[in-house]
Amino acid sequence: MIGLVAGIVGQPSGPAGRRDVVIAGGGPAGLTAALYSARYRLSTVVLEGYQPGGQAALTDRIDNYPGVPGARGHELASLMRSQAVEAGAEIVPARAVRSVHSEEGFATETDSGTFESPVLVIATGAAPKKLGVPGEERLYGRGVSYCATCDAPFFRGRRVLVVGGGDSAVKEALHLAGYASSVTVVHRRDALRAEPVLASKLLKNPVCGVIWNSRLLEIRGGDGVESVLLETPGGPRELEMDGVFVYVGRRAETDPFRGLVELGDDGTVVTDGTVRTSREGVFAAGDVTGRELRQIITAAADGARAAAAAYDYLQHHPAAV
């Protein structure tokens, strides 16, 4: 299969320079924006950062993207990627460091040179939040993980804790149940926030259990995770554990755009409800915005809208090109 692997290995660090549209982020939002933008015949480059395909590539099964039941995350992501490339978009493994407004539009500095464009699409998505508990940082990679799809095979026949109660926590707990001998979900409320289909699957799974109304206080261990300390309604409780998977939400990746566009308190890009930001010529799409639903389909839809808005903007500002 062509896609992520071929793209990453085969491509030199992208030729910096000027394009009609620069898209920061190579997840579902950025790749869809690129597909549409290339089909509008705009010269288009995607700066895909370090995670080609975005978070979508980091989950095993996707059951709610219409038309593709039971899609594998990395396959769906690499199909989106190759479709954008076939349409004429360029994808480069560059990470945006800072975008500034210049006389001729926007200049986006990356670790592989500066990209200039009259239109910028911000689609840098979100990254997992850390808990900030003792042991979390020291034992990262030694039992602490933020990606079950990446690390589940290390926990074959072992005991794992999943922190969180939303869609991601529950989905990844179910994925881990295919490997681990026990999966314990610790959730700070008395009901899961995850969609009912997922929640009931978890509650029915014989390998999985939930500890309600509780918080993780500390992760303990020497060379690897050995136990966790929880605060439960019945008092503190220490449980022997081999792994801890953290799914307590995500933080928008907007540092490079601070000062260029208005950001909300939670760091997401403020939009007018669709894709327009506080600055003309800059559009935002996907998880980087503060939308209520953060899914592949909504990210893709935003991407399409951002490209359409970019096209429209360039029609009305021909001098910008």
Place this chain on the structure above:
Amino acid sequence: MAGILKKISGKELAVVTAVKDRNVLVDFSASWCGPCRMLHPQLEQLAAEMAGWDFYEIDVDEAQEEAGKLGIRSVPTMIAYSGGREIERLVGFRDKASLKTQLSGIAGK
């Protein structure tokens, strides 16, 4: 001399990391891991550029015993050795530039 990123088996690990007067970086990766595939070309380039370092890659699925002994629970994990001793452990993807800075920083340890 410009080096290459060499794939080794788990059994070869002890031998290649024991070299004196050289720093060694071993990347523990897996075929099913996306970030590992991204890391591979970065390490290939570094191997060609960083003369004081030897670069190796091990597939954790083919070296389960060694990976287990080292407590590796995530891929990619890179372990830097000096004189056979582990001096640093880096978990997760890093781009070439930041890896180079980090490796140059620890080489003196």
